[in-house]
Amino acid sequence: MAVNLKPLAEQNLLAVAGVELMVAEAGIKKANRKDLLVIRLDEGATVAGVFTQNRFCAAPVQICKANLEQGVAVRALVINTGNANAGTGAAGREHALQVCAALAEDLGCQTEQILPFSTGVILEPLPVGKIIEALPGRRTACWAEAAEAIMTTDTAPKAASRTLVLDGVSLVLTGIAKGAGMIHPNMATMLGFIATDAAITQPVLNQLIREVADQSFNCISIDGDTSTNDSFMLVSSAKAGGALIDSVDHSHYVPFKAALLDLAHELAQAIVRDGEGATKFITVKVEGGRGVAECKDIAYAIARSPLVKTAFFASDPNLGRLLAAIGYAGVHDLDVDRLSLYLDDVLVACEGGRNPAYQETDGQRVMQQSEITVRVVLERGVAEATVWTCDFSYDYVRINADYRS
Incomplete structure (x- = not known):
């Protein structure tokens, strides 16, 4: 659906x-x-x-x-x-x-x-x-x-x-x-x-x-x-x-x-x-980059991560997966202590770690929505990029396993 x-x-x-x-x-x-x-x-x-x-x-x-x-x-x-x-x-x-x-x-x-x-x-x-x-x-x-x-x-x-x-x-x-x-x-x-x-x-x-x-x-x-x-x-x-x-x-x-x-x-x-088996529509917005290219690199690292996508399908606020994707996106001089990560309006991480005020119930509330925005603020420039993606469900595997049937 x-x-x-x-x-x-x-x-x-x-x-x-x-x-x-x-x-x-x-x-x-x-x-x-x-x-x-x-x-x-x-x-x-x-x-x-x-x-x-x-x-x-x-x-x-x-x-x-x-x-x-x-x-x-x-x-x-x-x-x-x-x-x-x-x-x-x-x-x-x-x-x-x-x-x-x-x-x-x-x-x-x-x-x-x-x-x-x-x-x-x-x-x-x-x-x-x-x-x-x-x-x-x-x-x-x-x-x-x-x-x-x-x-x-x-x-x-x-x-x-x-x-x-x-x-x-x-x-x-x-x-x-x-x-x-x-x-x-x-x-x-x-x-x-x-x-x-x-x-x-x-x-x-x-x-x-x-x-x-x-x-x-x-x-x-x-x-x-x-x-x-x-x-x-x-x-x-x-x-x-x-x-x-x-x-x-x-x-x-x-x-x-x-x-x-x-x-x-x-x-x-x-x-x-209408992604195969999709149950969530996810906007990934990366702001404050030195250039659009690095913002897109980070956005796509999040958007194509199977671990991130399956967490969204499960409505599981296992949000360390987002930080891992940001970290391996290829922006080698990224200062993670300046970075902020939001799930809709919920500040999840800042100053290199979990936001002290973050409550998992807030993350859970957002993750249960059918439309979610992930916002990453890099604090290293004025460039930004937005990417749209979806979650991975059981049906994605079923559809592609049976594609030629």
């Missing part, structure tokens, strides 16, 4: 002009489920992406990166679930290209104008025949169905929209994401797709996606494992009219980025809330 995840029925998901969604059932892993999504773009759209840094990056990731580097005019994205097409070598790349070629022929464009994406089991050949056979049977869909079509171990689809008005022109941003396990960022994490009808040049779009990824999808961790298939894409259809955002100095850049980041935050946090 996802932790306080807003139901999709309560989301006002808005269509994005110039972006058409289509879903199909290819039976890649299971029959009678949506497992194939096509996102068709009108001519003139611009597309930017960031991808996993895992050296075993999947065949579709390799193709997407190459096509974008060549500056091709992207006409469609095709996403399958049930098979990651990763660890599949040259054959995997050929299979992905076959899917792209089949869709390109249908849409009347070039193969390189199609960007492929896959998610699912690694080291298994892509059932390219099933996918190509299913493509002609795709049907027009809404964003809610698109979100369902990219799920794997997710218990709920993840999608959201934002609107803003700039100089009298109403702009729409809508996005979907998937991910529940093998989540630890090294650029972005999972699969995420956001589309807007705002007009944005390619260089600005490239900068936007990097900045937003670093402040959203690069700030989540479920289990410390970086996927082979992580991809986060941003599409500008330019169909709303209005001014072209052609520079970071443009008056629309800051408000548009704020709306985009707000949307990305919701999608990124939704992934953590």
Whole structure:
């Protein structure tokens, strides 16, 4: 059960002009489920992406990166679930290209104008025949169905929209994401797709996606494992009219980025809330560092510690585990005597040890909540970083032990 995840029925998901969604059932892993999504773009759209840094990056990731580097005019994205097409070598790349070629022929464009994406089991050949056979049977869909079509171990689809008005022109941003396990960022994490009808040049779009990824999808961790298939894409259809955002100095850049980041935050946090077996949503905030990097190092040491995560699952205020994680995070000149550790509003540790006023009943009260904030104050600078994570439950082991069943 996802932790306080807003139901999709309560989301006002808005269509994005110039972006058409289509879903199909290819039976890649299971029959009678949506497992194939096509996102068709009108001519003139611009597309930017960031991808996993895992050296075993999947065949579709390799193709997407190459096509974008060549500056091709992207006409469609095709996403399958049930098979990651990763660890599949040259054959995997050929299979992905076959899917792209089949869709390109249908849409009347070039193969390189199609960007492929896959998610699912690694080291298994892509059932390219099933996918190509299913493509002609795709049907027009809404964003809610698109979100369902990219799920794997997710218990709920993840999608959201934002609107803003700039100089009298109403702009729409809508996005979907998937991910529940093998989540630890090294650029972005999972699969995420956001589309807007705002007009944005390619260089600005490239900068936007990097900045937003670093402040959203690069700030989540479920289990410390970086996927082979992580991809986060941003599409500008330019169909709303209005001014072209052609520079970071443009008056629309800051408000548009704020709306985009707000949307990305919701999608990124939704992934953590739906973490495999998660029962707690945990915010880890590190303040007073000399730089953002060391703050993130400490935050991630806490967020990916199995001992910390299992303590949260048990609602056990065994908070020495937090201090241990802080200590091994790699900040070698850290003065622990200046550090303060809070659990929500409860001061747990200070001056190198347990706060004399700390009562375990206070820690127990916070640990029983479904949403918890861990706050670390370093007192060595002004930098800060926030990471979102979840606990480890028995179900995390069960889900991953049975993943291929």
